[in-house]
Amino acid sequence: MKAGRLGKFFLASSIAVVAGCATTQPDSVRVDLMQTGVKYDDDEFVAVFTPKSTTAALDTTDGPRVTNLKQLTNNTERSNQYNRPALSPNQDAMVYVEFAGGKSSIYRQSLGSPAKSPISSDAGMNLTPAFTPNGRFLIFSSDRSGESQSLWRKRSDGAGGITQITSSNSFDWQPAIASDGETIIFQSHRKNNQAASIWSINMNGGLLTQLTEGRSPSISPDGRRIVFVRPNASTGKDQVWSMQVDGSGLTQLSSGNANDVDPSWHPNGRYIVFASDAMVVQGDVFADYNIWIMRADGTQREQLTENFSHDDAPVFDRRGRTIVFRSNRGGHWNLFSFNPQL
Template sequence: MNAYRNLMRIFTILLFGLLAGCASNNPPVTTPLPSGAPLLLELTEGDNVNVDVSYLFSDPDGDSLTYRATMTDPEVAEVFVFGSELSVSALAAGSATVAITASDPDDLTSTVGMSIQVQRAVTVEVELCQIDRSYSAVSGRPTGSLACNLRVAYRETIENNPTVQTVTRVTDYTADQGQIGGAVVSSDDQIYYWHLEDKTAGQANLWKTPVSGGGRTSVTSGRSLDIDPSVAQRSPYMVFASNRNGRPSSLWLVDQAAGVGLTMATQSLDADYQPSQSPDGAWVAFERWLPNVDRPQIWKLDLTTRFETQLREGLRPRVSADGSQILYNRQNPDTGRFEIWRMNADGGDETVLSSGADHDEIQPSWSPDGNSIVFASNEGRDDMGQPNYDIWALSINEGTRTQLTTNGSYDDEPVWHPDGRIFFRSNRGGVWNLWYLVAENLINRAPELVGRIPAEELNEGQTVQIAISRYFYDPERGSLAYTATSSDATVVTTFVSGGMLTIEGTGAGTETVTAVATDPNGLTASQDIGITVTPAMRGPELVGAIPADFELLSEGDTVTIDVSPYFRDPEGGALAYAARISDTAVASVSVSGSVITIAALEMGSATITITTSNSDGLTAMQTIRVTVQSADRATAQGGSHRAPLHGQRSHGDDQSIPVHVKVWVEP
């Protein structure tokens, strides 16, 4: 009996213990972190990390825990849970909180919040599609051959190189609009470039946009691969490479302004690329790949006769501004690196300008003065120590090299604008676009115009002075010398002293005076000035002297003289006449039309001034001397005594020319 009681007591204790154990199951608890330690995960765009969250929780009963997580802002980061591993993918810059929950077998839970901060990525990878231009790659493949891979681009677009003053984006393509190609600049300040519309189909078209930026205009369209545009200062055409005829690639012409009149310029079955026109548009240098030849060659095409000439081995030729030389690339057979070479336009006198044993120097372009070149090279390193393509400049005469871009992004395809700006392609900011940079004292730039010199009107014999130095500026702040020319000295003559231009009107007509400013290195800028010279206003002219063909007047005599034959208006206008006498006591004078009436009053002498005037108020005059004697003396003498009379005339400049008229009066 006692044994039974003991057994029941033990059973009761065990049962209550079991029940008590079940009733005391506790939820998971969070593990305390070190004092002040934040629960924070700092990431950069594109980062993917795994975090073991089991250390954040513990179960008082020793049960196994399961985990789940939710995000407050799924656009900042994406989270998944695998076992006790929390996987976080940083999507965009911003802040968010992930709620991590631990559950025990009875679904008792505990939750902790983890802050996630995503910073903007310093770099991003951008796809670059390059055209394999070799004949073997494109033969039989009308769409050409594209090789696409990723290139590092820095999110930051600024340029920290102290040599560069500013960097400005010209085009505004976005990441989803495809890749832009290299550009050329026309004389009317339009940028021509190619844009890869469809990399799968190998479709690219040509576009243009103003140098100042703004809207873009399509030049070509279609399913072909239109690339490598070339324009020239005095050429109406744009030359480009295209496979639109189903061949590997040929050169084509199109009106550069209107984008019409497509004409195939090369007819061979070779692969032709990279045309570069001479300044006058008479010929084109281009890159040609021949069948079964591994290295490209540079050829020359006469656009009038369509005659082709092989020049040298090389690729991507660029003709100088004066048409005398050609820049090009050539691959060194020993190092495999691309070098920059120069030759004459006829293929002679080739010289290597720049090379590197451990880097490439590609895509050279001439400076406006022909003394420097700009090119792309992977000689430099980015902030992470990786080689990348930047824009460089080389002074040919001095042999000095200058790195222009150091952003760390992929910069290439440079071209020099006449005003000194350098346009180039870059993926900075994560998108392929065209940019330009302005560098300090990189080259000698030509003088620039400051406004327009206004046209001038002047009369014959008149002079005008113009401070032409106010209308020119030297970018290098050097001293400018000035000259001016006129092609017709019978209309105007010119004289320059310092920065002051004096123009004299020598004859009626219109003429253009050209003012030229020259910098210390011989670069010039000019302006034309329109000059109009009007005929000088001419007054009446004398036609001989008024004769004194009347007798010596006696008191009471009257005489009339028609003076119109002795004056004329050179413009053919009517003249008006007036007369006055120096001594009204001797005689009186009256005028009716052109007739002068003189009435003798008393003995004495006086001077009569006869004045004529035209409609402009310009005058001419003559004077005559009149002597009056008494009537008694005239009768006693029985004759006349003739005394000299004096006349004079006046021009518009008030210079007097004496006219001597003799009237004989008998004593």
């Protein structure tokens, strides 16, 4: 049930709640994740935040395949949250959206420093920034034009003006930019088909092309294939799929009774990192989402993180040595990094 509306945001409940975790693990709490969805309301698309109760281990340590674990952000507010980070292709830096104080602002931060600088802190909804292949620009989603979410381009250092790329009454977000620097693949919700679908457009705008139903696209380093998420028709579970950049060659990469989400590529194109809620049992305590990896063809699926927290939104750094991800470990949402033992 909706508790209220702030601008164009529907709030399904309070932003975050922490309470005692009803498990046998004493050093864990429950922390709400506000999942961003999309709803068509009053002849426009709006963002809907739905709370999902997750387990957060107060102990931040992890399993043997996780080394050099670092906390990158310093959030101590229970109401603050982050989206999936984007890592620079030519610098040791990242950009991300922080939800705080009723705003969603884009920040840039070095991987070696907790200091952050605002890229876009305007009122309204700013979502899912992505770097262009040369690292000079960001493509992100914003409702600053007064319409539903559209895609915009801005310099990655925050300087200069801003250019609108898409313009319609749709909800366009989750952009990924091909290696040619000219093609944007993104997730969109359209008025006549409210289910999430994946589209492409030229960097300078122009003709839109619908590729397939799905969400959370990520383009391979060579620009030839896209991995994305789509529910399995039989089980209803989210699975990782791939296709050619023109929408052909549709292939399901993961299967089973787990939800597999947030796929992204290793810089060498041979691996895909993702999050999965496949169960890991220790006594009678069940883990939440963890970070997993598999080969680009879906084989050799292996679990990386083993903390009893919600770990998701993984991305590799430009060298392919470090994974940055979102987690509620410690009892608050923050961004972390680690070096995987592959």
